[in-house]
Amino acid sequence: MASTIRVRATSNGDITEVQALIQHPMDSGFVKDAKGEIIPPHFIQRLTFEYDGKPVFIADWGTAVSKDPYVKFSFKGGKKGDEIKIGWIDNKGATDATSAKIQ
Amino acid sequence: MLSRNDFSATRRVILKGAGAVALIGLGNTALGGLPALAAANDKYPEDAFKQKSDADAIKALFGRAPEASDQVKLDAPEIAENGGVVPISVTTTLTEVTSIAFLVSENPNALAASYQIPAGTVPAVANRLKMAKTTNVIVVVEAGGKLYSATKEVKVTVGGCGG
Numbered sequence: 001m002a003s004t005i006r007v008r009a010t011s012n013g014d015i016t017e018v019q020a021l022i023q024h025p026m027d028s029g030f031v032k033d034a035k036g037e038i039i040p041p042h043f044i045q046r047l048t049f050e051y052d053g054k055p056v057f058i059a060d061w062g063t064a065v066s067k068d069p070y071v072k073f074s075f076k077g078g079k080k081g082d083e084i085k086i087g088w089i090d091n092k093g094a095t096d097a098t099s100a101k102i103q
Numbered sequence: 104m105l106s107r108n109d110f111s112a113t114r115r116v117i118l119k120g121a122g123a124v125a126l127i128g129l130g131n132t133a134l135g136g137l138p139a140l141a142a143a144n145d146k147y148p149e150d151a152f153k154q155k156s157d158a159d160a161i162k163a164l165f166g167r168a169p170e171a172s173d174q175v176k177l178d179a180p181e182i183a184e185n186g187g188v189v190p191i192s193v194t195t196t197l198t199e200v201t202s203i204a205f206l207v208s209e210n211p212n213a214l215a216a217s218y219q220i221p222a223g224t225v226p227a228v229a230n231r232l233k234m235a236k237t238t239n240v241i242v243v244v245e246a247g248g249k250l251y252s253a254t255k256e257v258k259v260t261v262g263g264c265g266g
Contacts, residue, residue: 015225028233030211045147056224062152064207064215064233066188066263072229073218 007100009084016078016102018049018057020086021070028063043091044069050085051078078102145219152214157206157241160214161250164204169243169250172197177242177253183234186263192229193253197246200226204245209238233263 004023009016022044029041047059047069056075078084080102087097151163161168174196183189193203203226204217215232226244234240237258244251 028211055219055221057221058219059230060147060152060217060219062212062214062216064210064212066231066233070229070231072192074225074227076223076225 003098004096005086005088005098007084007086007098009078009100009102011078011080011102015074015076016051016084017072017074018084019070019072020047020049021068022047022088022096023068024088024090026061026063026065026067026069030063041091044088045091047071047088048086049073051075051082056084148214148217151217152212154214155212157208157213157239160206160212161204161241161243164214164217165243165245165250167250169252172244172251172253175242175244175251175253177240177255179240179255179257182258182260184260186234186236186259186261188231188263189234189240189257189259190229190231191240191242191257192227193242193244194227195244195246195251197226197244197251199247200244202245203228204243205230205232206241206243207232207234207238208241210235234259235262 006021007018009018024044025042027039027042029038031039033039041063043063044061047061048055049057057073059071082102083099084102085097085099087095089095148164151160154160154163176194179191180189191205200220202217202219205215206213207215216230218228220226234257239254239256241252241254
């Protein structure tokens with residue numbers, strides 16, 4: 001199955017910039033469907049980025065993060081060719097994880 | 104002897120505990136390569152995300168109130184045509200930053216996102232948030248154990264929460 005996570009990590013030799021785009025409905029629980037029934041909340045709660053065995057960025061999300069969420073951050077260090085690991089867990093307990101090479 | 108009430112209370116506690124364990128267990132297996140997720144002793148701040156007002160959410164998350172700082176630069180559009188996808192980012196010249204939180208004042212639940220910034224990570228985040236209507240976006244930066252904030256009003260043409 002294709003991953004829900006798309007990541008691009010680029011190093012300028014000093015700092016690694018990470019951009020991630022995730023496929024997820026991020027339903028807030030405030031929106032009704034065509035039949036007028038509330039769509040129950042379904043959203044990513046925690047997204048973790050790890051490099052060299054340590055977390056470099058942890059995102060805790062509520063329902064106000066947009067559908068198919070995007071996030072960008074940077075960390076010092078990170079060598080080209082090294083891997084970063086990314087994983088999320090949502091409020092229903094579903095998870096996905098992937099890794100990406102720093103370019 | 105246990106009365107009926109005692110029993111149901113106990114049962115509730117046990118169920119809660121079991122749920123939490125199941126959740127952590129799941130994280131562990133599926134994200135085997137991410138021990139930090141399970142090892143992090145700081146849990147998902149469920150309570151802070153449930154608060155309605157920005158002040159209550161900040162209190163639940165940090166335990167105190169921030170002071171406005173011009174060292175926190177909040178970048179958000181003046182007008183957002185689509186409240187469902189509002190690009191918002193923050194940078195700061197503050198040092199020793201440990202976390203950054205984004206709040207939207209008049210959303211049903213004010214807290215939108217909270218980011219942990221480990222040492223060595225640049226204190227700058229860009230993300231996209233939903234906004235129900237024209238209101239203030241607040242960003243709170245925790246640096247050196249103190250809280251700093253920046254606020255900007257974003258005008259929303261079409262809300263992102265009502266559907």
